[in-house]
Amino acid sequence: MEKLHALYTFLDLAGTFVFAISGAVAAKQRGLDMFGICAIAFTVACGGGIIRDLCIGAIPPAGFTNWRYLVAAIISTGMTIGLYPLVQRLNHPVIFFDALGLSLFAVTGAQKTLAYGHNSEVAVLLGITTAVGGGVMRDILLNRVPIILEKEIYASAALVGALIVVAGNYFKWFSSDWVSIIALIVCFVLRLLALRYRWNLPVYSNDKTGSN
Amino acid sequence: MEKLHALYTFLDLAGTFVFAISGAVAAKQRGLDMFGICAIAFTVACGGGIIRDLCIGAIPPAGFTNWRYLVAAIISTGMTIGLYPLVQRLNHPVIFFDALGLSLFAVTGAQKTLAYGHNSEVAVLLGITTAVGGGVMRDILLNRVPIILEKEIYASAALVGALIVVAGNYFKWFSSDWVSIIALIVCFVLRLLALRYRWNLPVYSNDKTGSN
Amino acid sequence: MEKLHALYTFLDLAGTFVFAISGAVAAKQRGLDMFGICAIAFTVACGGGIIRDLCIGAIPPAGFTNWRYLVAAIISTGMTIGLYPLVQRLNHPVIFFDALGLSLFAVTGAQKTLAYGHNSEVAVLLGITTAVGGGVMRDILLNRVPIILEKEIYASAALVGALIVVAGNYFKWFSSDWVSIIALIVCFVLRLLALRYRWNLPVYSNDKTGSN
Numbered sequence A, B, C: 001m002e003k004l005h006a007l008y009t010f011l012d013l014a015g016t017f018v019f020a021i022s023g024a025v026a027a028k029q030r031g032l033d034m035f036g037i038c039a040i041a042f043t044v045a046c047g048g049g050i051i052r053d054l055c056i057g058a059i060p061p062a063g064f065t066n067w068r069y070l071v072a073a074i075i076s077t078g079m080t081i082g083l084y085p086l087v088q089r090l091n092h093p094v095i096f097f098d099a100l101g102l103s104l105f106a107v108t109g110a111q112k113t114l115a116y117g118h119n120s121e122v123a124v125l126l127g128i129t130t131a132v133g134g135g136v137m138r139d140i141l142l143n144r145v146p147i148i149l150e151k152e153i154y155a156s157a158a159l160v161g162a163l164i165v166v167a168g169n170y171f172k173w174f175s176s177d178w179v180s181i182i183a184l185i186v187c188f189v190l191r192l193l194a195l196r197y198r199w200n201l202p203v204y205s206n207d208k209t210g211s212n
Helices: A002-029 A034-056 A067-081 A084-089 A093-115 A119-142 A154-169 A174-196 B001-030 B034-056 B069-083 B082-091 B093-115 B120-141 B155-173 B175-194 C002-029 C036-054 C068-083 C084-089 C093-117 C122-143 C155-171 C176-196
Strands: none
Touching: A002 A034, A002 A067, A002 A093, A002 A119, A034 A067, A034 A093, A034 A119, A034 B034, A034 C036, A034 C155, A067 C068, A067 C122, A084 A093, A084 B120, A093 A119, A093 A174, A093 B093, A119 A154, A119 B120, A119 C122, A154 A174, A154 B034, B001 B034, B001 B069, B001 B093, B034 B069, B034 B093, B034 B120, B034 C036, B069 B082, B069 B120, B093 B120, B093 B155, B093 B175, B120 B155, B120 C068, B120 C122, B155 B175, B155 C036, C002 C036, C002 C068, C002 C093, C002 C155, C036 C068, C036 C093, C036 C122, C068 C084, C093 C122, C122 C155, C122 C176, C155 C176
16 A cells, blocks of 8 residues: 555656646747746646546645645756757657656546546546646647647547556456556557557548548 | 436436537547547537536536446447438538537536525526536637637527526426426527527627727 | 625625626627627636636635626626727726736635635645636637736736735734735736836747757
8 A cells, every 4th residue: 555655656746747848848839938838837737637636526636735746847847948958859759758648647547536436437537537638738728729639549548548447456457556557558658659650540531421 | 306307317318419419520520530529529518517517516527427428429429420421411410419409408507506406596607507518618629719609699598598497496387397398498499590590699899889 | 804804805806897807808809799708708707716616625616606706797798898988998908907807816816725724835826726717718718829828927926926925824924914915916016017018037939949
């Protein structure tokens, strides 16, 4: 239990940090000011978790009460502004950090929902929400169609991660820690493979209804 | 009571289903992938209800806990993808389904808020929110000004429906079931008439302030 | 306590009213119909407070339960439509009303969060959220990048106001009333000075990474 808690805290903070960096990079590329960058970083980092906490009745949401989240958002804003050449040198930094945060949040979101005693369906849906909520908010604030609705397998990877968490906890194949780690790796690898090989879910465009 | 509950459940599921179809059609027309279509369908179907449940303290929101909503969203996604020529043959499918869902949700939203013991004002406002919330979310996600703010009498019809529910429950003219049915029909007919005859609320444009 | 409560109620209603006017003006300039103007006015006026109330567990949110908020929104809609030449004669009405509402809401938001027994960090973050939440919702609904992320010191002023409230309540320099008044004046003056002298937070654009 102690170990699970430590793992959970670590995953949650790591996810917060990488999501904050992805938000800060997107906001910086859009030319927002320092506060705007920090606000978008915080939104991406905590937005999904705040929606999850509102829905499971964890009031006030952890994103607001726990100073570590705010510090993670501020540090990643500072890093993105101060060490941008470094951040830039990583290939496609936004997308890479995004994939890592996605996996981390899908797993922790589903785990926390189960820990609050809700059923499997809620855990899967709120796992996805935790994972993609912040990114969707970022895209809404930056006034564009959310990337998750148009691009390669993204929320589907979060769905797979959350499903593994729920199935693992249901069938008790492994300890809860191992379930989390497996779900995390599967989701992350799936997302990276989707990016690498440009896997997309089928699109059903209007013009070609006949040919599909 | 039993009968009310059955009616309530039926109206809620029917509203979910038609709203999901309206969302799926809009997402398909925008060229989103399968997951994007399903996500928009689920958002339109459950978005307003989830906001309502958060505001009245029904935690976790019914949209997440009840597998029937998710199934309704998935089925309508499948229908919209697989049977699109059929869906298309209906004249202006999005707008028609939208009007039906609007009426159903305004009524069930106001009824549920009253059932949770909140006052009439909350019931009216959350009736409207349940009715238009999902559609507003759809338009925000698809990056356009919400249709309800620009087009023919829409949220106003939901307002009328919710007002009838609240007044009917307050003055006890009829049984609660009949109040729901009357409110539903009035709201639906009002919306269809507004579409047919292009009824609009007055617009106060800037340039013509003097002439209004 | 009585006096604090009266002051709190007054500030809250005044903030609601000026925010509603700012929302109504923006919606009118966009050519929305009467319902759309009223909806945007209500959203700007109560949106931030509703998010705050959901996050601190004040269910149902005050914006829905208290008829005075709705009346304030309706009156300001009427004023903006009927007395537009008057509203227009005020220089830059949207921005001026916005600054006043911003200060009022940052202070009342932080005070209410503290009154519900949450910690300082939650109070600061929800003070900012109360202040800018409605405006951000307005910009999302009108389909533009939120003004607060691009323009002169805005949310930063709310941050300063909320910080003064929290610090004042923590160190007990003055009575809570005086703390509110001081925070309000500092935030308002800071915002007006930022507008007057075009103070901006530093922007870190991509192209000039080397020169920054």
